[in-house]
Amino acid sequence: MPNQIDFEAKPHHDAEELLPWYATGQLQGDELALVEQHLASCAHCRRQVAFERHMIDEFAQLTPEVDNGWARLKRRLEAPQPLQVQQRSQARQSWWDKVVSDCAELLQSVTRPAVAALAAAQVAFVAIAGTLIYSLSQPSYQALGSAPAPQSANVIAMFRADTTESQLNEILRTNGASLVGGPTSADAYLLRVPAVSREKTLAKLRADKHVLMAQPIDGKTS
Amino acid sequence: MREGPNVNSAGTAIRPRTEAAPSGALDETELLERVKARDVDAFERLYRIYQPRLARFLINLLKRPQLVEEVLDDTMMVVWQTADSFRGTSKLSTWVFAIAYRKALKAKARWPDPIEDQAEDTRVSNDPAPDAELERSRVHDALVGAMTDLSAEQRAVVDLTYFHGLGYREIAEILSCPVDTVKTRMFHARRRLKQALSGTLADWL
Numbered sequence: 001m002p003n004q005i006d007f008e009a010k011p012h013h014d015a016e017e018l019l020p021w022y023a024t025g026q027l028q029g030d031e032l033a034l035v036e037q038h039l040a041s042c043a044h045c046r047r048q049v050a051f052e053r054h055m056i057d058e059f060a061q062l063t064p065e066v067d068n069g070w071a072r073l074k075r076r077l078e079a080p081q082p083l084q085v086q087q088r089s090q091a092r093q094s095w096w097d098k099v100v101s102d103c104a105e106l107l108q109s110v111t112r113p114a115v116a117a118l119a120a121a122q123v124a125f126v127a128i129a130g131t132l133i134y135s136l137s138q139p140s141y142q143a144l145g146s147a148p149a150p151q152s153a154n155v156i157a158m159f160r161a162d163t164t165e166s167q168l169n170e171i172l173r174t175n176g177a178s179l180v181g182g183p184t185s186a187d188a189y190l191l192r193v194p195a196v197s198r199e200k201t202l203a204k205l206r207a208d209k210h211v212l213m214a215q216p217i218d219g220k221t222s
Numbered sequence: 223m224r225e226g227p228n229v230n231s232a233g234t235a236i237r238p239r240t241e242a243a244p245s246g247a248l249d250e251t252e253l254l255e256r257v258k259a260r261d262v263d264a265f266e267r268l269y270r271i272y273q274p275r276l277a278r279f280l281i282n283l284l285k286r287p288q289l290v291e292e293v294l295d296d297t298m299m300v301v302w303q304t305a306d307s308f309r310g311t312s313k314l315s316t317w318v319f320a321i322a323y324r325k326a327l328k329a330k331a332r333w334p335d336p337i338e339d340q341a342e343d344t345r346v347s348n349d350p351a352p353d354a355e356l357e358r359s360r361v362h363d364a365l366v367g368a369m370t371d372l373s374a375e376q377r378a379v380v381d382l383t384y385f386h387g388l389g390y391r392e393i394a395e396i397l398s399c400p401v402d403t404v405k406t407r408m409f410h411a412r413r414r415l416k417q418a419l420s421g422t423l424a425d426w427l
Contacts, residue, residue: 016409017405017406017408017409018390018405020383020384020408020412021383021389021390024383024384024387025387026387026388026389026390027389051412051416052412055384055412055415056384058361058362058365058384059380059381059384059385060385061362062362062365062366062369062385064278064281064282064366064369065277065278065281065287067366068281068285068287069287
């Protein structure tokens with residue numbers, strides 16, 4: 001059969017191997033002539049040239065940087081569980097942080113004697129308001145998989161600016177206090193101290209030279 | 223935005239390539255001479271010419287963006303430090319790509335490809351889309367998936383040919399292998415690409 005192409009024949013194979021570079025215009029001289037001569041008689045290779053041109057167009061539009069980046073981002077999108085829990089706890093913390101920071105800004109004025117008396121009254125008010133707001137901010141349900149409910153704070157304290165971390169740790173340890181939150185933007189800390197001995201602990205804290213102020217914040221008297 | 227296609231003696235349309243034009247090539251040689259004289263501004267210009275091309279070449283080989291940055295920086299540091307050793311016997315781009323390829327293979331040995339659900343990227347979306355757009359996206363997804371299945375050496379040859387528009391002799395120089403190896407890799411790679419696209423390219427097959 002005159003039109004039968006022998007795909008194993010050397011001229012066919014040699015020409016077919018060169019087709020990608022024929023399609024990109026990289027062939028010259030004898031090689032270009034060889035391919036052109038072969039194409040004239042080989043429909044299979046002419047179709048292959050069409051495929052090569054299509055590949056060149058496709059590769060011009062391929063963006064592996066974007067494809068890789070999108071695949072990576074999509075994997076994050078498809079893992080929503082941990083993200084949601086984290087967002088919820090972050091939202092609660094930052095909201096509460098703001099309440100505390102508002103309290104602390106007022107309490108900071110205690111360090112200025114002229115407004116100390118006024119501040120004392122404000123502290124009492126803020127402590128009650130803070131308690132109310134804090135209780136409202138507590139989730140009324142415990143979702144599966146959410147982080148354990150944070151231990152609630154019952155003391156807000158501020159320390160002198162020159163207090164070192166180890167001194168702060170020592171104060172907490174000797175008073176049986178644990179750190180619940182902070183520092184806020186006003187450098188106040190939320191502490192949890194044993195409820196039964198809170199008044200004593202507050203007195204001890206206030207007596208400490210590193211403590212600028214220590215106030216109860218849940219409004220309960222123990 | 224594209225220039226009109228050139229036409230060779232066979233009437234074959236040749237797409238404009240990403241290769242630098244002859245005047246650009248002269249500029250590069252000039253830049254390298256200034257780099258040899260420790261001109262940082264010239265080196266920055268050279269970096270800006272090569273960064274996009276190398277990033278594209280390397281992401282196809284390495285799959286890890288952080289690694290691409292590292293290898294790209296290492297490559298350009300070698301260009302800066304050994305500019306004197308470039309004798310001009312090959313094109314500057316051949317020399318730079320060859321450095322990048324060697325660095326990439328070394329990095330690959332340290333950090334194998336991330337294990338991913340490769341099929342995930344090739345699955346066809348069920349979202350409704352206009353026919354043409356759907357077909358486009360099918361071809362694109364199939365091609366991305368097929369490229370992932372090729373070896374790094376095959377990916378290098380395919381990308382340097384189709385995207386960077388290099389001839390097989392220059393690719394052989396970059397990959398430091400015989401020209402017949404380049405032809406064979408290309409032959410097998412495009413057969414696999416064709417298979418992967420067989421459901422999407424009825425018109426070409």
